Amino acid sequence: MPRLIACLLCVxxxxxxSDLIGIVGGAIISNLHPQIFVSYYTYYDSLTNALKxxxxxxxxxxxxxFGGIISLVCCYVGFKTSGGARGIGVSTTRSVVLSFxxxxxxxxxxxxLLM
Numbered sequence: 001m002p003r004l005i006a007c008l009l010c011v012x013x014x015x016x017x018s019d020l021i022g023i024v025g026g027a028i029i030s031n032l033h034p035q036i037f038v039s040y041y042t043y044y045d046s047l048t049n050a051l052k053x054x055x056x057x058x059x060x061x062x063x064x065x066f067g068g069i070i071s072l073v074c075c076y077v078g079f080k081t082s083g084g085a086r087g088i089g090v091s092t093t094r095s096v097v098l099s100f101x102x103x104x105x106x107x108x109x110x111x112x113l114l115m
Contacts, residue, residue, distance in 0.1 A: 004071045011067030012060050019059070023047065058114045065110060066103050073099045 030038040038046075077095040081087050 003075055004068065007067035007071035008064055009067075011070070012063040015059060015063040019056075058110075061114065062107065062110050065106055069102050069106055070099050073102060 027040055027043045030036060030043055031040055074095045077091050077098065081091040083090070
């Protein structure tokens with residue numbers, strides 16, 4: 001249970017952090033680039049026009065769902081690991097591939113459901 005709660009909290013926090021870093025980085029680059037100069041005010045104005053609260057909420061709902069998928073799959077596969085160091089490598093690969101595939105399927109259905 002602690003691993004599930006940790007993933008349910010940390011994955012959305014990482015999404016928020018990476019979104020903020022992307023927004024700030026985009027503003028800095030668009031302001032400093034000599035060929036495409038955009039003022040910070042124009043960037044912020046365009047950002048507030050383009051980015052809606054619903055899109056932010058949808059991204060956070062998906063992040064929580066993906067965090068749950070990652071933690072459940074990794075715990076399930078990890079608890080069934082056997083065979084020493086080789087088994088750990090095989091289980092790690094199996095959990096990454098299975099998590100990736102389930103996230104793709106969940107993303108499809110969550111997009112259809114939330115949009």
